[in-house]
Every structure is written in structure tokens, then in C-alpha cells.
Amino acid sequence: MNGVLIPQTPIAVDFWSLRRAGSARLFFLSHMHSDHTVGLSSTWTRPLYCSPVTAYLLHRHRQVSKQWIRALEVGESHVLPLDEVGRETMTVTLIDANHCPGSVMFLFEGYFGTILYTGDFRYTPSMLKEPALRLGKQIHTLYLDNTNCNPALVLPSKEEAARQIVELIRKHPQHNIKIGLYSLGKESLLEQLALEFQTWVVLSPRRLELVQLLGLADVFTVEEKAGRIHAVDHMEICHSAMLRWNQTHPTIAILPTSRKIYRSHPDIHIIPYSDHSSYPELRAFVEALRPCQVVPIVRRQPCRDYFQDSLSPRLSVPLIPDSVQQYMSSSSRNPSFLWLLLERKLKRLRTQGVVFESLEENADHSQADRDSKKTKNENLSGELEKQPSHHPLKIKKQSFPDVCNKEWEGAVPSSESQKMVTVLTAPSGFSVHLRSTDKEFPSPETGEEIGVGPYLVPRGDNASSAATGNQRAWMGQDSPQSHSSKAAPLLAPEYRGLALKYLLTPVNFLQAGFSSRGFDQQAEKYHQLLLKYRQESIE
Secondary structure, eight states: OOOEEOTTSSEEESOOOTTTOTTOOEEEOOOOOGGGOTTOOTTOOSOEEEOHHHHHHHHHHHOOOGGGEEEOOTTSEEEEESSSSSSOEEEEEEEEOSSSTTOEEEEEEETTEEEEEOOSOOOOGGGGGSTTTTTOOOOSEEEEOOTTOOTTOOOOOHHHHHHHHHHHHHTOTTSEEEEEEOSSSOHHHHHHHHHHHTOOEEOOHHHHHHHHHHTOOSOEEOOTTSOSEEEEEGGGOSHHHHHHHHHHSOEEEEEEOSSOOOOOSTTEEEEOOOSSOOHHHHHHHHHHHOOSEEEESSTTSOOTTTTGGGOOOOOOOOOOOHHHHHHHHOOOSSOOHHHHHHHHHHHHHHTTTOOOGGGGGGHHHHHHHHHHHHHHHHHHHHHHHHOOOOSTTSOOOOOHHHHHHHHSTTOSOTTOOOOEEEEEEOTTSOEEEEEEOOTTSOOTTTOOSSSSOOOOOOOOTTSOHHHHHHHHHHHOTTOGGGGOSSOOOSSOHHHHHHHHHHHHSOGGGSOTTOOGGGHHHHHHHHHHHHHHHHHHHHO
16 A cells, blocks of 8 residues: 555645655545655655544554644645645545544545545445535545455444444453454454443553553453453464463453464464455445546555446546646645745635535534534533542543644644734735634644644835845745845735735635635735725825
8 A cells, every 4th residue: 555646636645755646736635544655754844634634643653743734624625725826726625534533534525526535434424424425426546445345255234343342342251352463453343342341451651652542441451450351462462372362361362353374373363353344345335436447545455346337437637727837747745935925815715614515504503513512522621630530441542633732732623722923025016914723733842733834025225134044034045035135026926916806805804604706806806905995094
């Protein structure tokens, strides 16, 4: 698994080799499993989009700088620029993939049509009820997790497999239980077993930190002798380990996986509990979506012709807009100042309520649902602070933003806000002050928050020497503005007007019911009203 470069687009998903990335400029991470993060390390220096949970784990365990991580809320649409002039944008929606903590599917919509990248996922019928999918929109390309795409491989549902594990443990009431897992995933199964058998589950300190982040029941500990169920790395379960464990106490081991694994000891039990979709589930998913084409994510295991009867007619390959072609062919490895500025502006617009065109009538209901969920989380967090939890059956829930505010300094939840002033210079020479409402962007003093940072443009010859020094430090050596105290034009003349109007339009003027295509008209309307007001004032 080496990720995907989506043809005719600047989009790369789970692909981290810049040397082979070619024209890719927008990078997305579906989840934190090692086969999807090959090449991703602390040296990464491009904007990277993922879910909030993945953002936390990415910085915590891979030491990727917060400066480059963009945490996007799951279930919401987000508008991103596809060029450096503000002409082309796309919408990306994150959908829960039911695979491991933080795992998501990406739905991309733009000049290229509609593309769904599932990443690793376990299909459930509820996925089709997601607002982004339930509209019956045409999926042009479906990048499908084909790990279990084999009609001969029969898999039970996750619920049925969990029942098999419960029955196996009941048959060994005096045994310790070793459950072999990867570093991420199946935490909810451990919680279910702890509650079923009323015992603590012993974890490594790293995994304990994860389950506390997820807000699962307070049934986990690092004390080795506290409970009979132990979660261990799957590589630890072998013949020699079974002999060693059984010398001190009767022990069985369980490997919850659909993979074919050799049993090196009679007390090792393999249960087909899988976080990947089964073949019948894949068939149901493709039949419901009826995409124009299916592209397997696992290339060594092609889908053959399994889904030919469920496909819609193929469409012609879309033309790449000129501005996007220029962006894709730019030689710079790092995102330009102007692109980051457009990204930031579109981020601020999204918080006002960017919605799908056909969901405009439901915008008020969606906002009410989000407000209700936020209120419930706040009430739940307040109650938990008053309730100590020491018994394994007392459930202690935590909302994700509360945990992140401690470790992440409030950077992950994209809906939070902080005050910060950015100074911009328009090509005509007048100064403008914008007040940021996004907490993802780093402050000039620390630069530790997620985001693109306070990009400063010199005001001209009258700027102070101290300000110029700070501007150079933050804009970097690649920026043409850092080599001169004079403001250079940010855009080509034919694009300058609309982009500036975006930058100068107050966020609260853009109405919540408008999609991204309606923002141009809204920005124009604002500046027409502003011009009219100025003319009346002069008269």
C-alpha cells in the first residue's frame, strides 16, 4: 500500500514520497496505520489534511509539525483552493470509515467530478445515510478498499466475530487472555470484553493514552496484574511466548484478524474479526453508489470484473483548468504565500456554513443538530469532572476537544477560535487589518498552533525595520516579498480584483445558505454596496 495519486488532479491520498509525487500539491491522510504512512515523518513540510484524531496521533507519534497539519471536522464539507489565483476550488467531505480511531473516507468534488476514496473501511448501511452520499449524486471514480474482495473469503460481521471471542473466553474462565493487536484499532472490542467479563484490560502506556483520548469506558489500566485480559502487540504472540506465559498462569491467545496466520501453538486462536469490508458488503456498497469506475486501493489484489454489473456509464476525462495546470506545474516544493492565504480565507468562509447545493433547505436543521451535540458534550464534560471513576464498570466519557485542549493547546478542533491580527497590503498601497477567527494558525511568538501562520506583507518604504525583520522571518526565504521592502503585486491583473474582494469581505457578510459557487456574487455585492456608500458620503 503506497497511496494514490489521483490523475488529472493535484490530489494525493496516503502518498508521502515527494520525489515521486509529481504534480500533486494537496495531500490527505485517511488514517494512521503504518501501511498508509510510508514515508511520512517529522521532516514533512507541506499542508496535510486529516481528521482531528489522526491529527493528534500524527503529531504525537510521528512528530509532524503542527504547522503543516490541517484537522478537518468529520461529516462537514470543507472548501480548498486548487490554484494560486482564487479561480478554482474543490469541496472535500470526511466520512467515518469504521476502521480504526480517526479513519475517514474522502469525498472530493470539483472540476474533475466526484471522487470517493474509501481508504480502509468496514461498510455499514448507515454510511449511505451520510448527507454527502444520501443525495444520490453520481460518483465518477470510487477508490475502493479491496482487502477482502474475494468471493471465496467468508467473513462474519464484527458483532458476530465479537460474540465468537466472548464464547471462547467463557470456555476458559481460569485463563489469562492475550489479545494480539496492531498499534491502532479494535479499542471498542477491548471495551466490550472488559464490560462483558467485568475485568480490567491491561494496556501499554501508549495505548492507554489513546483510549483516554477516545473517551471509552474507564476499564483500562497499565498495571500488569490488575486484570486477566491483556492487549499485546500481535507480533508478541508466538510459540515461545505461549510457553513462557503458561509457566506462570494458564493462558490462551486470541488474534482477531481475517488474515491467514499460521498457528504455532494449540492455545493460539484466530477469530475472523475484521475492520475491512467483506465481499458481500463491498458488493452492496458499490451497487448502492453505482460509480462510473472502481479503482482498487490494494493494487496487488485487483477487483477483476466483480463490479461491472453495478457501474454507471463512463464519462469523458475532464479538462484541467489552466490555473490548476499552472499550480500543478509550479516548481516550488513548498506552498506559495498566496495559495496559503487563499486556503486560509476559504477556511474562514467554511465556518459560516458551506453546504451542498441540494442541502440548502436543510441547513438550519444541520446547524441545530451540531449545536445540540455541542451542548451535550459540554454538559457531559461538566458532569464527569464531578464524578471520580475507580471501578471498571463505571463509564467515563470524554469529548475529543477537551483532551486536545490539554495536549494540543487547543489546536486540533477546527471550530475553535482565537484573536490574532494580520496586516496585509493591497496592490494599490493601502493597508488592511484582518482579524483571524481560526485557532489553527500559529501565533508569531510560538508558531505552535496548526495552520499557515500570520503571513505578513510589507507595507512599503515606511515600514519600520523591526516589522520588516519579523516579516522576513515569517514569510521565509522562498517568498519574493522577503527580499524587498516594497509590496509586489500578489496577483496577475486579470485575477487581482476578485481575490482582493475575497480578502476584504467581512466573514459575517457571507450568508450561511450559500455554497462555494455563491461566494463570488456575495463578495461582489458587498463591494458594490461599499462603493455606493462611499459615493454617497462624498456627495
